[in-house]
Amino acid sequence: MSKMLEVRLLGKFEVSRDGKSIAIASRPAQSLFAFLILNARIAHRREKLAGMLWPDSLEETARDNLRHALWRMRKALETASAARYLHADDVAISFKESSDYWLDVAELEKLSETASVDELIAVLSTYQGELLPGFYDEWVVLEREHLYSIFEHHMARLMSLLQTEGRWLDILDWAERWIKLGQKPEPAYRALMSAHAAKGDMSKVAATYERCVKSLKEFGIQPSEQTRTLYQKLKSGKENFETGATVPAPLGEKRKESPKTNLPVPITSFIGREKEVEEIIKLLGKNRLVTLTGAGGMGKTRLAIQSANKLVGKFRDGVWWIELVGLNDASLVPQVVAKAVDVRQTPNQPLMETLTENLGSKQILLVMDNCEHLISACAQLADRLLSECKNLKILATSREALDILGETVWHAPSLSLPDTQEVIGIRSLSKYESVRLFAERAEVLQPQFILTEQNAQAVVQICRRLSGMPLAIELAAARIKMMTVDEIARRLNDRFSLLTSGNRTGLPRQQTLRAAIDWSHDLLTEPERILFRRLSIFAGGFRLDAAEAVCGFREIKQSEVLDLLGRLVDKSLVDVEADAVLNETRYRLLETIREYARLKLEQAGETEEIRERHLEFFATFASLAGRGINSREQVTWFQRFEREVDNLRAAISWPIPSIPENETKHHSMLKNQFLVVGSLDMFWENRYRHEITQALKRLLALDELDTPTIERAKALKVGGFLLWSLNRFSEARAFLEESIEIAEKLGDPLTVAWSLAYLGWTFDFLGDYATAKTSLERSVAMARSLGEDGKYIAGQSLSFLGDIPYWQGDLSEARKLYDEAISYLRELGDTNRLTYPLRRLGYVMLYEKNYSEAAQLFSESMELNRQLDHLQGMTACLVAFAAIYRTMGNLEVTAILCGGVEKLMQQISASLWFVDTVEYDRSVLELKGALDERALSAAWSKGRAMTLEQAIDFALEEIKL
Numbered sequence: 001m002s003k004m005l006e007v008r009l010l011g012k013f014e015v016s017r018d019g020k021s022i023a024i025a026s027r028p029a030q031s032l033f034a035f036l037i038l039n040a041r042i043a044h045r046r047e048k049l050a051g052m053l054w055p056d057s058l059e060e061t062a063r064d065n066l067r068h069a070l071w072r073m074r075k076a077l078e079t080a081s082a083a084r085y086l087h088a089d090d091v092a093i094s095f096k097e098s099s100d101y102w103l104d105v106a107e108l109e110k111l112s113e114t115a116s117v118d119e120l121i122a123v124l125s126t127y128q129g130e131l132l133p134g135f136y137d138e139w140v141v142l143e144r145e146h147l148y149s150i151f152e153h154h155m156a157r158l159m160s161l162l163q164t165e166g167r168w169l170d171i172l173d174w175a176e177r178w179i180k181l182g183q184k185p186e187p188a189y190r191a192l193m194s195a196h197a198a199k200g201d202m203s204k205v206a207a208t209y210e211r212c213v214k215s216l217k218e219f220g221i222q223p224s225e226q227t228r229t230l231y232q233k234l235k236s237g238k239e240n241f242e243t244g245a246t247v248p249a250p251l252g253e254k255r256k257e258s259p260k261t262n263l264p265v266p267i268t269s270f271i272g273r274e275k276e277v278e279e280i281i282k283l284l285g286k287n288r289l290v291t292l293t294g295a296g297g298m299g300k301t302r303l304a305i306q307s308a309n310k311l312v313g314k315f316r317d318g319v320w321w322i323e324l325v326g327l328n329d330a331s332l333v334p335q336v337v338a339k340a341v342d343v344r345q346t347p348n349q350p351l352m353e354t355l356t357e358n359l360g361s362k363q364i365l366l367v368m369d370n371c372e373h374l375i376s377a378c379a380q381l382a383d384r385l386l387s388e389c390k391n392l393k394i395l396a397t398s399r400e401a402l403d404i405l406g407e408t409v410w411h412a413p414s415l416s417l418p419d420t421q422e423v424i425g426i427r428s429l430s431k432y433e434s435v436r437l438f439a440e441r442a443e444v445l446q447p448q449f450i451l452t453e454q455n456a457q458a459v460v461q462i463c464r465r466l467s468g469m470p471l472a473i474e475l476a477a478a479r480i481k482m483m484t485v486d487e488i489a490r491r492l493n494d495r496f497s498l499l500t501s502g503n504r505t506g507l508p509r510q511q512t513l514r515a516a517i518d519w520s521h522d523l524l525t526e527p528e529r530i531l532f533r534r535l536s537i538f539a540g541g542f543r544l545d546a547a548e549a550v551c552g553f554r555e556i557k558q559s560e561v562l563d564l565l566g567r568l569v570d571k572s573l574v575d576v577e578a579d580a581v582l583n584e585t586r587y588r589l590l591e592t593i594r595e596y597a598r599l600k601l602e603q604a605g606e607t608e609e610i611r612e613r614h615l616e617f618f619a620t621f622a623s624l625a626g627r628g629i630n631s632r633e634q635v636t637w638f639q640r641f642e643r644e645v646d647n648l649r650a651a652i653s654w655p656i657p658s659i660p661e662n663e664t665k666h667h668s669m670l671k672n673q674f675l676v677v678g679s680l681d682m683f684w685e686n687r688y689r690h691e692i693t694q695a696l697k698r699l700l701a702l703d704e705l706d707t708p709t710i711e712r713a714k715a716l717k718v719g720g721f722l723l724w725s726l727n728r729f730s731e732a733r734a735f736l737e738e739s740i741e742i743a744e745k746l747g748d749p750l751t752v753a754w755s756l757a758y759l760g761w762t763f764d765f766l767g768d769y770a771t772a773k774t775s776l777e778r779s780v781a782m783a784r785s786l787g788e789d790g791k792y793i794a795g796q797s798l799s800f801l802g803d804i805p806y807w808q809g810d811l812s813e814a815r816k817l818y819d820e821a822i823s824y825l826r827e828l829g830d831t832n833r834l835t836y837p838l839r840r841l842g843y844v845m846l847y848e849k850n851y852s853e854a855a856q857l858f859s860e861s862m863e864l865n866r867q868l869d870h871l872q873g874m875t876a877c878l879v880a881f882a883a884i885y886r887t888m889g890n891l892e893v894t895a896i897l898c899g900g901v902e903k904l905m906q907q908i909s910a911s912l913w914f915v916d917t918v919e920y921d922r923s924v925l926e927l928k929g930a931l932d933e934r935a936l937s938a939a940w941s942k943g944r945a946m947t948l949e950q951a952i953d954f955a956l957e958e959i960k961l
Contacts, residue, residue: 011129297471540646899943
């Protein structure tokens with residue numbers, strides 16, 4: 001009898017040796033064993049395993065759990081033989097790939113594309129169901145989806161081969177097996193219909209089609225056009241069974257759904273370049289990294305958008321646009337990518353690891369635009385993702401290649417041009433892309449413009465002089481508002497004559513583009529040039545008041561900025577954007593133009609001064625905005641912060657001179673950067689908690705001041721709050737205690753009151769209720785002595801005071817404090833902070849069996865969180881709804897909502913707050929004890945398939961109290 005270890009993870013968890021079952025008793029130990037054997041090529045660091053398997057536990061607790069799980073594994077495998085399979089030291093743990101074992105998953109993954117029918121049947125017979133049913137760890141869910149896509153692909157191949165060979169009885173068997181094991185697979189239903197039709201049983205064809213319609217209806221979709229067409233052909237007898245075999249879908253591809261993409265929609269038409277787009281698509285079909293290179297203004301971005309749009313639907317998990325234009329800090333490239341693909345950072349795990357784990361099995365195309373200013377960071381990220389995510393592809397645009405292994409570089413060509421200097425008839429000009437672009441853009445700007453025999457040659461000259469470069473042509477066309485075509489052509493001739501030698505069409509692209517922008521720059525007056533270069537400091541756009549404050553000094557008065565800005569808008573150097581939500585106007589420089597202007601800023605020697613003014617403005621803005629958070633206009637302020645987030649990030653990241661170099665400037669800039677961080681606690685907490693926590697730690701390391709400042713105290717206050725929201729309570733306590741010490745010493749009672757409130761929350765979640773109560777009561781007393789400024793602190797602290805009797809089982813006292821907090825916060829109009837006590841009071845009502853009142857309170861909290869777009873708050877409300885259904889005995893709905901919550905927790909970059917985690921865990925525990933694995937898994941998967949909005953609508957729709 002074989003001594004081989006046999007492991008089955010598909011449809012069950014089963015380990016055996018010598019025909020005898022090996023019982024690994026605990027679920028965490030089973031999960032650890034499965035992860036190790038599925039990733040046998042890698043030695044896994046202990047801290048990573050602990051953080052992955054126990055993400056909501058303290059680090060020390062998670063490590064203890066890991067040691068206990070490892071002990072259980074060794075005991076189950078018998079201590080002597082465990083060493084044959086496991087390697088464990090103080091740093092890492094791994095499963096020995098060289099050991100003698102058989103794994104059902106490995107057999108499935110090894111199945112080749114050329115496998116015969118018999119080989120397919122032999123391997124697919126081992127697929128007894130999804131990977132590790134009943135396990136809900138994040139890594140399991142991702143691996144489960146990956147393996148099911150492989151199974152689905154090979155099942156489609158099997159159906160096709162059986163149909164080609166006319167093995168209809170085998171199809172009836174295997175198609176039904178697929179339907180039983182699969183997720184409503186349409187190819188299986190199509191194969192069944194074909195098999196029944198081949199056997200002449202048309203009643204079963206119709207019955208099979210009806211089964212397909214009914215099963216898909218559960219997902220809210222209809223059969224695909226392919227399925228409907230086949231059914232119609234079978235009914236009419238037009239399907240040829242000798243040649244009508246279905247073609248298997250590409251690996252992982254499922255039925256057609258709404259396109260998964262965030263590609264931008266250009267407001268202007270795309271002119272020509274059909275061959276280029278086709279070439280790019282072909283290159284992406286053969287290569288995993290294609291980089292579009294060329295000078296600025298060559299239309300790389302538009303080519304990337306057009307090509308990627310053609311591929312939407314070809315990548316199962318979507319085509320995602322990565323906008324790098326507003327980013328200055330190379331270290332934030334992974335964050336931008338994560339945000340675009342909706343991956344949230346896992347606590348205690350580097351973001352790159354989270355990205356690679358989430359994207360590892362996904363069939364996805366990333367389009368990374370404007371990589372040149374972050375070339376090293378983009379190259380490192382692309383190399384890491386491509387090496388660890390086998391189904392991922394990247395289309396990048398950059399002025400230079402990423403220069404990594406496996407890269408295919410494609411140079412963006414000019415738009416097509418007339419070849420000779422001879423006169424060309426107007427009818428022939430439309431086939432040249434450069435002429436068509438100029439004519440269309442000019443007509444938009446000047447509706448009276450039309451291409452005529454009289455102006456055609458001047459247009460041809462302009463396109464030739466600009467070497468068919470899209471941006472240069474668009475800039476030239478913009479002058480149609482103030483010049484005739486002949487005047488534009490003459491000015492281009494004069495300007496370019498200074499930059500050429502010999503054939504103008506042979507100019508280097510960068511030189512030609514620089515000539516075009518130089519020409520546009522030369523048309524500006526000196527005050528316009530000064531404003532133009534100073535505007536380059538803004539990231540992600542700006543408002544008029546920002547331009548006036550930052551750029552209006554010395555040569556330009558603030559009162560002159562409006563007029564000068566209008567002239568730059570007229571000359572197409574600044575774009576205007578209407579913000580319908582905030583009912584205000586924003587301005588933006590196209591990135592190529594912005595980079596050109598930044599060079600001019602450096603040449604003028606103004607860069608450092610403009611950075612300081614930019615930082616000072618946004619420090620003042622942040623300070624004012626901090627008051628806005630604590631006002632009745634807080635929803636509007638949250639929206640305003642989001643518009644300025646790129647500028648706020650830039651302000652925090654500006655380099656600070658060292659003290660020996662310039663002590664005064666060091667103090668001033670560090671103070672302002674602390675102020676930006678320390679004024680926006682609630683805004684940073686919603687979406688940027690990880691990023692700002694890291695930025696603050698960098699700033700604290702730069703703080704060389706002998707005497708601590710109140711700005712440092714405020715930043716520590718916010719840092720403590722963010723760490724608390726990440727459930728990193730020990731770190732939060734250290735930050736907050738230092739904040740209180742500084743603020744008390746410097747006489748800032750408002751900062752002391754806030755820090756005491758946050759410290760009280762921290763002690764509350766650490767279970768030290770006495771200290772928590774003392775801290776919160778001090779906070780309330782101080783807040784009430786501060787008048788208007790302290791009201792918001794008092795309302796928030798009252799909410800958390802209610803938690804203390806709640807945890808101690810005194811619901812009556814908890815209700816009293818929650819009611820007081822709610823009344824207080826309603827009076828203040830504090831939408832953001834009101835969401836928490838509403839939810840907590842809802843739980844009091846729930847456990848007093850007042851379901852109707854609980855549902856009303858949870859619904860109000862949800863609505864307020866939706867207004868604020870607060871992801872964690874909305875997810876917490878879903879947990880609350882799940883608790884209602886659990887308490888009322890509707891466990892199916894509870895499971896659906898818990899499945900949705902699990903997915904959402906992965907997307908919000910942190911676990912739920914501790915109080916909500918307790919309720920979530922309570923629901924999950926009851927579900928596992930009350931539902932069988934199949935029912936729980938089905939409901940859980942349904943919840944995970946929902947978007948946030950779908951989950952919210954489902955929860956609210958189901959409430960009928």
